[in-house]
Amino acid sequence: MKKKLPASLILPQFLIFRFSLSNFHSKISSSKTKLSLLFFFICFSMWAQHPPFNADGTILVPAGVLTMNVEGWGAGGAGGGASASTALTGRSGAGGGGGAYAKGVISVTAGATLSVKVAQTTAGGSGSGANGGNSYIQGYDTVFLAAGGSGGPANSTGGSPAGGAGGSATVSKGSITTTAGSDGGAGATALLNLLAGSGAGGKGGGTGGGAGGLAAGSVLLGVGPGQPGSPPGGGGSGGLHLSGSPGQVGGNGAAGRVNVTYTCPTYSVSNLQTLVNACTSVGTAKLRLTGTNLPVGIYVVTYNRTNPAGTLTAPMTVTSAGTGDFDVVGLTIAGTSTITVTGLASGVCTNTVTVAASNVTVSPPSVGGTIAGSSTICSGANSGSLILSGHTGTVQKWQYAFAPFTTWVDIPSTAGTGFVFGPLTQTTRFRAVVASGTCTAAFSSEAIVTVNPLPTITLASTAAPVCI
Numbered sequence: 266m267k268k269k270l271p272a273s274l275i276l277p278q279f280l281i282f283r284f285s286l287s288n289f290h291s292k293i294s295s296s297k298t299k300l301s302l303l304f305f306f307i308c309f310s311m312w313a314q315h316p317p318f319n320a321d322g323t324i325l326v327p328a329g330v331l332t333m334n335v336e337g338w339g340a341g342g343a344g345g346g347a348s349a350s351t352a353l354t355g356r357s358g359a360g361g362g363g364g365a366y367a368k369g370v371i372s373v374t375a376g377a378t379l380s381v382k383v384a385q386t387t388a389g390g391s392g393s394g395a396n397g398g399n400s401y402i403q404g405y406d407t408v409f410l411a412a413g414g415s416g417g418p419a420n421s422t423g424g425s426p427a428g429g430a431g432g433s434a435t436v437s438k439g440s441i442t443t444t445a446g447s448d449g450g451a452g453a454t455a456l457l458n459l460l461a462g463s464g465a466g467g468k469g470g471g472t473g474g475g476a477g478g479l480a481a482g483s484v485l486l487g488v489g490p491g492q493p494g495s496p497p498g499g500g501g502s503g504g505l506h507l508s509g510s511p512g513q514v515g516g517n518g519a520a521g522r523v524n525v526t527y528t529c530p531t532y533s534v535s536n537l538q539t540l541v542n543a544c545t546s547v548g549t550a551k552l553r554l555t556g557t558n559l560p561v562g563i564y565v566v567t568y569n570r571t572n573p574a575g576t577l578t579a580p581m582t583v584t585s586a587g588t589g590d591f592d593v594v595g596l597t598i599a600g601t602s603t604i605t606v607t608g609l610a611s612g613v614c615t616n617t618v619t620v621a622a623s624n625v626t627v628s629p630p631s632v633g634g635t636i637a638g639s640s641t642i643c644s645g646a647n648s649g650s651l652i653l654s655g656h657t658g659t660v661q662k663w664q665y666a667f668a669p670f671t672t673w674v675d676i677p678s679t680a681g682t683g684f685v686f687g688p689l690t691q692t693t694r695f696r697a698v699v700a701s702g703t704c705t706a707a708f709s710s711e712a713i714v715t716v717n718p719l720p721t722i723t724l725a726s727t728a729a730p731v732c733i
Contacts, residue, residue: 315524315525315526315613317522317523317524318381318383318522318523318524318525319383319496319497319520319522320383320385320520321380321381321382321383322381322383323378323379323380323381324378324379324381324525324612325376325377325378325563325611325612326373326374326375326376326377326378326379326562326612327375327527327529327530327562327611327612327613327614328375328376328530328532328559328560328561328562328563328564328583328611328612328614329375329529329530329532329558329560329562329611329614330373330375330527330528330529330530330612330614331372331373331375332370332371332372332373332527333370333371333373333525333526333527334368334369334370334525334526334527335368335369335370335371335402335405335409335439335523335524335525336366336367336368336369336439336471336523336524337366337367337368337383337400337401337409337410337411337497337521337522337523337524338364338365338366338367338400338411338446338469338470338471338473338474338475338497338498338521338522339364339365339384339397339398339399339400339411339412339413339414339432339437339446339498339521340364340384340385340386340387340397340398340399340400340413340414340498340518340519340520340521341361341362341363341364341387341397341413341414341446341466341467341469341475341477341494341498341499341500341501341518341519342361342362342363342387342394342395342396342397342413342414342415342416342417342429342449342466342467342500342501342518343361343387343388343389343390343394343395343397343416343417343491343500343501343515343516343517343518344358344359344360344361344389344394344416344417344449344463344464344466344478344491344492344500344501344502344503344504344515344516344518345358345359345360345361345392345393345394345416345417345418345419345420345426345429345452345464345491345503345504345515346358346389346390346391346392346393346394346419346420346421346491346503346504346512346513346514346515347419347420347421347452347463347503347504347505347506347512347513347515348391348419348420348421348506348512348513349421349422349506349512350454350506350507350508350510351423351508352508353456353457353508354423354454354455354456354457354458354508355454355455355456355457355458355461355486355487355488355505355506355507355508356420356421356423356452356453356454356505356506357420357452357453357454357458357461357462357463357464357480357481357503357504357505357506358393358394358417358418358419358420358426358452358463358464358491358503358504358505358513358515359394359417359418359420359426359427359428359429359449359450359451359452359463359464359503360417360428360429360449360450360451360463360464360465360466360467360477360478360480360491360500360501360502360503360516361387361389361394361397361414361415361416361417361428361429361449361466361467361477361478361494361500361501361502361515361516361518362397362414362415362416362417362428362429362430362431362432362446362447362448362449362467362500363414363431363432363446363447363448363449363466363467363468363469363470363474363475363477363494363498363499363500364384364397364400364411364412364413364414364431364432364446364469364470364474364497364498364499364500364518364519364521365411365412365413365414365431365432365433365434365436365437365443365444365445365446365469365470365498366411366437366442366443366444366446366469366470366471366473366474366498367409367410367411367412367437367438367439367442367443367444368439368441368442368443368471369408369409369438369439369440369441369442370440370441371402371405371408371409371440375560375561375562375563375611376561376562376563376582379402379403379404379405379525380402380403380404381402381403381523381525382399382400382401382402382403382523383400383520383521383522383523384397384398384399384400384411384413384520384521385398385520385521386493386517386518386519386520387413387416387501387517387518387519388517389490389491389493389501389504389514389515389516389517389518390514390515391419391504391512391513391514392419393416393417393418393419394416394417394418394419394429394501394503394515394518395416395518396413396414396415396416396429397413397414397415397416397432397498397500397518397521398413398521399411399412399413399521400413400521400522400523401438401523402523406438407438408438408439408440409438409439409440410436410437410438410439411432411437411439411443411470411498411521411523412432412433412436412437413432413498413518413521414429414430414431414432414446414449414467414469414498414500414518415429415430415431415432415449416429416515416518417429417449417452417464417466417500417501417502417503417515418452419503419515420452420453420454420503420506421512423454424452424454425451425452425453425454426451426452426464427451428448428449428450428451428452428464428465428467429448429449429467429500430448430449431445431446431447431448431449431467431470431500432445432446432470432498433445434470442471443470444470444471444474445470446467446468446469446470446474446498446500447467447468447469447470447477447500448467449464449465449466449467449477449500449502449503450463450464450465450466450467450477450480450502450503451464452464452503457485457486457507458485458486458487458488458505458507459485460485461482461487461505462480462481462482462487462505463480463481463482463491463502463503463504463505464480464502464503465477465478465479465480465502466478466479466491466492466493466494466499466500466501466502466516466518467494467499467500468498468499468500469494469496469497469498469499469519470498473497474497474498474499475494475495475496475497475498475499475519476494476495476499477494477495477499477500477501477502478491478492478493478494478495478499478500478501478502478516478517479492479502480492480502480503481502481503481504481505481513482505486507487505487507488505488506488507488510488513489504489505489513490504490505490513490514490515490516491503491504491505491513491514491515491516492516493516493517493518493519494516494517494518494519495519496519496520496521496522497519497520497521497522498518498519498520498521498522499518499519500518500519501515501516501517501518501519502515502516503515503516504516529613529614529615530558530560530614531558531616532556532558532559532560532564532609532611532614532616532618533556533557533558533559533616533618534554534555534556534559534606534609534618534620535555535556535557535620536554536555536556536620536621537552537553537554537604537605537606537620537621537622537623538552538553538555538623539551539552539553539604539623539624539625540552540553540590541703542625542626542627542628542702542703543593543596543602543625543626543627543628543702543703544627544628544629544630544701544702544703544704544705545596545597545598545599545627545628545629545630545704546630546704546705547704548594548595548596548597549592549593549594549596550592550593550596550604550625550627551590551591551592551593552590552591552592552593552604552623552625553588553589553590554566554581554588554589554590554591554606554609554620555587555588555589556587557587559583559586559587559588559589560583560586561583561584561585561586562582562583562611563580563581563582563583563611563612564580564581564582564583564589564609564610564611565578565579565580565581565609565610565611566578566579566580566581566591566606566608566609567606567607567608567609567610568593568604568605568606568607569604569605569607570593570595570596570602570603570604571602571603571604572596572598572600572601572602572603572627573595573597573598573602575595576607577593577594577595579591579592579593579594593625596625596627597627598627599627599628599629600627601624601625601626601627602624602625602627603622603623603624603625604622604623604624604625605620605622606618606620607619626702627702628658628701628702628703628704629657629701629704630657630701630704630705630707631657631658631699631700631701631704631705631706631707632655632656632657632658632699632701632707633656633696633697633698633699633707633708633709633710634653634654634655634656634657634697634699634709634710635653635654635655635656635709635710636651636652636653636695636696636697636709636710636711636712637651637652637654637712638650638651638652638695638712638714639712639713639714640714640715641714641715641716641717642689642714642715642716642717643716643717643718643719644689644690644691644716644717644718644719645688645689645690645719646687646688646689646716647685647686647687647688647689648685648686648687648689648693648695648714649685649714650683650684650685651663651683651684651685651686651695651712652682652683653682653683653697653699653709654682656682656697656699656707656709657699657701658699658700658701658702658704658706658707659680659699659700659701660680660681660682660697660698660699661680661698661699661700661706662675662676662679662680662697662698663675663676663679663680663684663686663695663696663697663698664676664695664696664697664698665686665693665694665695666693666694667691667692667693668691668692670694673696682697689714689716690716691716692713692714692715692716693713693714693716694711694712694713694714695711695712695713695714696708696709696710696711696712697709
């Protein structure tokens, strides 16, 4: 005669069986998910410029890119909680709907920054599950949007609440296709949860949508929270409650995802020209790149510098196709530095380029020097020789000023280190303006030519006698 197990042992035995089975399924599901994600990333890296956006991010539209291929999933809805089962009964919440899938092509402007908005995980709770959010690109939501799935209703009153609706294909936007997410499974009410289960989460839309959370199953006396959906867009399953146990929460709805792909242009440059040489005190020169395929947009130029040696990058904005200017920095040693451009990138589009090098002349700071030749003369005489020495750079011009010596006047055609100016009728100051390359000009010391008035001779009205 067979003995019946005491009632006190039935629950633990079933719970051990249930949780062992649940853990087994969980491990298999986890392994499948990881393997699927591995294959997804490997395949994606072969054909896309950007990794999947699993959270909000930005994209700088590369030069020459006019359209982008976009696809996305909305977030899955969270599963419904379960509670308040009456004596000898159990209740389960409904599953959340899977996020919808959308795919299309958008027109973009080179140099613009796109803001990618990805719906994040929808947290499950003890009440009805929250709705999943939408995934889209800001400013393009009228042509590209993947709608989130609806949350699964809670079960605290009995019955079989219907599962949350999958993300709507009608609400979603995509020029190629939109596919609704799967609806979540219904909740239930059963005697001691005999062969009962909660509502499973709905699958994310399209072939790449994530699986919904597995239903919290029971052979007898089962209890437990809902399971999370898998990204992208899987809905969470409902919680499973048994009378006398704490309320159970629904599973999380999985986050959405956005993928962006496009073809990078091949940039080409043919000439590098120095527009503005450098001064050691500033260390910056301006160069120009020209090329047959240099479209409008924002770039990063990689270049080598010989004096001092280094490899650097510089931003460059092309506003007129074929020509772009950029600054070379760190030119702090006087002499010649050879600049060679080796790379050109716009956004994630990168090219190795070869272009003839250009030399930059790096000048030391300007020094005005000292003028010799201060003197005193009579009115109407020339200044005498004014000689400049101790300067660094080239004399650009000479200047003079009269009292109160605040306004300086350029002297035409007097470039050089020495000259004579006149005739003078009042005291005058002179200085030279000296510039070294592109460095800020400097003033020399001032020379002062003091002008004395001529003597006045007064003749007598009658001649005085002269004794011989």
